Structure formats: structure tokens, C-alpha cells
Amino acid sequence: MITLKGAEVSAKIRGQVEEALGQITAVPKLAIIRVGENPDDMSYERGATKKMENFGLRVQSYVYPADISDEAFKAAFTEINEDPDVTGILLLRPLPKQICEKDIEQMIDPAKDLDGISPVNIAKVFAGDSTGFAPCTAEAVIEVLKANEIPIEGKRVTIVGRSMVVGKPLAMLMVKENATVTICHTRTRDLKGTCRNAEILVAAAGRAKMLNREYVGQDAVVIDVGINVDENGKLCGDVDYETIQETASMATPVPGGVGAVTTAVLAKHLVRAVGGKR
Numbered sequence: 001m002i003t004l005k006g007a008e009v010s011a012k013i014r015g016q017v018e019e020a021l022g023q024i025t026a027v028p029k030l031a032i033i034r035v036g037e038n039p040d041d042m043s044y045e046r047g048a049t050k051k052m053e054n055f056g057l058r059v060q061s062y063v064y065p066a067d068i069s070d071e072a073f074k075a076a077f078t079e080i081n082e083d084p085d086v087t088g089i090l091l092l093r094p095l096p097k098q099i100c101e102k103d104i105e106q107m108i109d110p111a112k113d114l115d116g117i118s119p120v121n122i123a124k125v126f127a128g129d130s131t132g133f134a135p136c137t138a139e140a141v142i143e144v145l146k147a148n149e150i151p152i153e154g155k156r157v158t159i160v161g162r163s164m165v166v167g168k169p170l171a172m173l174m175v176k177e178n179a180t181v182t183i184c185h186t187r188t189r190d191l192k193g194t195c196r197n198a199e200i201l202v203a204a205a206g207r208a209k210m211l212n213r214e215y216v217g218q219d220a221v222v223i224d225v226g227i228n229v230d231e232n233g234k235l236c237g238d239v240d241y242e243t244i245q246e247t248a249s250m251a252t253p254v255p256g257g258v259g260a261v262t263t264a265v266l267a268k269h270l271v272r273a274v275g276g277k278r
């Protein structure tokens, strides 16, 4: 089995970002907005910050207390959203319950919405219109396949997970690439058989090592989006990586797979956001 390393895909995207940066004068700025001290958010924030700096981009974190009121957060958000120095926004979610996340999705300027949370960008993804921003993780899966020259057209693709962050938008991106797509979730009856039938299997369920070799067809390409902690407290994916060595032809590891590409896609979106309205 070949390991599909995220770092190699990220390096390719870095080349594209540098080329795009060479054609603009001002260095774009990413605003990362975090509410509270969730360790997962803080870890993602550190990763994204490092990536932006490595790619020669500007980044600033805006951090608010977990008990900030809906009104105060919306006022702060509006200021960032309207700041001409801010090129793009990454909002770490979920937000605390007292803040209406739906309102923020409506408020975010679609031209700065790098992670595709606004209804405008979601509609574009579903319409196959690539002028918007797709969620970075969903797009990262496509980047991994393309960077490794893995054909998507006509392939049977199974995606385990139907969230608005990964599963659903990824299904639409796959359809745009002319794949034949099946989406699985907790009510799927024959999960094993459906996964095993896939030529490209994408795991985005958030369940540590749930997909073992019994779920993987011979020579399938396996993309593991999951980020979980195993029984020993170690980071792991949704795929039981060690068990699929003989069945899968290629697979992304966790860590070191899709995660590294997600922040690279964020950087690519930031450079694309230069110039505003879309």
C-alpha cells in the first residue's frame, strides 16, 4: 500500500500560493476567530497560523471569552467582517450555545468566507460553481487525489459521513469531478458492503479506527478525514490503518494526511480572496 502524504500535497499547493502571491502587491491577511479555549480549536489555530506564516501570508487571531454574549460577539464579528485589512476569515466552530451560529453564517461576507459556511458559498458548491469557497477539508480530499494523479471520473466513491463541513460538500465536489457517489451515515444498512464496493473510500465519521480491512475493497484508495484519539490517547483516523495494508492500494495516514492539506487549501483560498467581492 502506498501512503499518500499530506506534506507532499501541501508543498504543491504552496507553489501555487507563491505564484499567486507574486502577482499581487499586498500580502493578504487571515483572521482566525475563536471563542473560548477548546483544545481542538486551539490546536487547529496553531496549525493554521504556522501554515500561513510558512506560506508568507499574514494571520491574526481574534479570541473572545466563552461566555461572550450573542450581541457582543456579533458586534466584534461585524468589525472584523468589514475591516478592509482582513482578506479572509476562519471561524472556529461550534460556537457556544448563546451565540446564534446561523446568524453568523448569514452575516459573513461570502468573499471572505474561506471555509464555505455562508449560504452563498454552500449554494455555489451544490451548483457546481467554482467561483465560491468550498469547505477547506472537503476540497482537501479532492486536492489529495489530484496531486497524486488518482482519477476520479467515473469512479465509485463512498463517503462515510454527511456533515455540512465534510460529507455533503465533498459529495458535490466529487459529482463535479464526474464520480458516482454514495453517502453513508448512521442509518446506512449495509455499511460494510457499501464501503467495500467503493473504488475511492472517504472516511469522515469521527469514529476512531471504525473502518478496518473488512470495509475496504481490493485496491481501493482510502482517504481518511477523521481526527480522533485512540484508547492510548494517540491521534488516529477513522480507518484502522494497520489492517488495510494488504487490501487498499493507497491511503492517507492520520496524522500527516488530509489535515495538513486542509490548512494549505485555507491558504490557497486566502490568496484567491484578494480583490474582494465575488
Ligand code: NAP
Residues within 6 Å of the ligand: 137, 160, 161, 162, 163, 164, 165, 166, 167, 184, 185, 186, 187, 188, 191, 204, 205, 206, 207, 210, 225, 226, 227, 228, 258, 259, 262
Ligand atoms: P460530524 O458532524 O460528527 O459528522 C459525522 C458523520 O458521520 C455524520 O453524518 C454521522 O452520521 C456519520 N457517522 C458517525 N458514526 C457513524 C457510524 N458508526 N456509521 C456510519 N456513519 C457514521 O463530523 P464532521 O465534522 O463531519 O467530522 C468528521 C471527522 O472529520 C471528525 O473526526 C473530525 O475531527 C474530522 N475533521 C477533520 C478535518 C481535517 O482537516 N482533517 C476537518 C474537519 C473535520 P449521522 O448523520 O447519521 O449522525
